Amino acid sequence: MQTGLAATGRFETENASKYLQQLCKHFAHKVQARCDDRSGEVALGTGPCRLWANASELRVEVMAPDAEELDQAKRIVDSHLERFAFREDFTTMSWT
Numbered sequence: 001m002q003t004g005l006a007a008t009g010r011f012e013t014e015n016a017s018k019y020l021q022q023l024c025k026h027f028a029h030k031v032q033a034r035c036d037d038r039s040g041e042v043a044l045g046t047g048p049c050r051l052w053a054n055a056s057e058l059r060v061e062v063m064a065p066d067a068e069e070l071d072q073a074k075r076i077v078d079s080h081l082e083r084f085a086f087r088e089d090f091t092t093m094s095w096t
Contacts, residue, residue: 005070009060009077009093013085016053022084023051023077046073060093 013019017037024035024042032043040051047063047070058081062073078092 004065005067006061006063007070007074007095009062009074009095011058011060011081011085011090011093012056013058013088014056015085015088016056016058019058019081019084020051020053023080026080044073044076046070046076049073049077 011019020040021035021037024033024040027033027042027044031045034041035051038053042049042051044062047065049063050061052059060077062070062077064070064073074093074095081090081093084090
């Protein structure tokens, strides 16, 4: 299925690989997901989600067929990262 919209979020953190793996493993309980320590893919209900980690940043790309579902995908990622990255006072990714 081709998706219509995409957004990319960035979170500057030295724990990018850790959070990438936590997100993928968490989502894998309900949807198809795969990851290694530097990249991952999750089949969110709104559309595909791709993740990349390096030494200083976690980058997440979400895709969805419309603006409402794209916003929902961003909220899903943000809400989970808020729980996982609470020690870093995470509130939201920098989305573009």
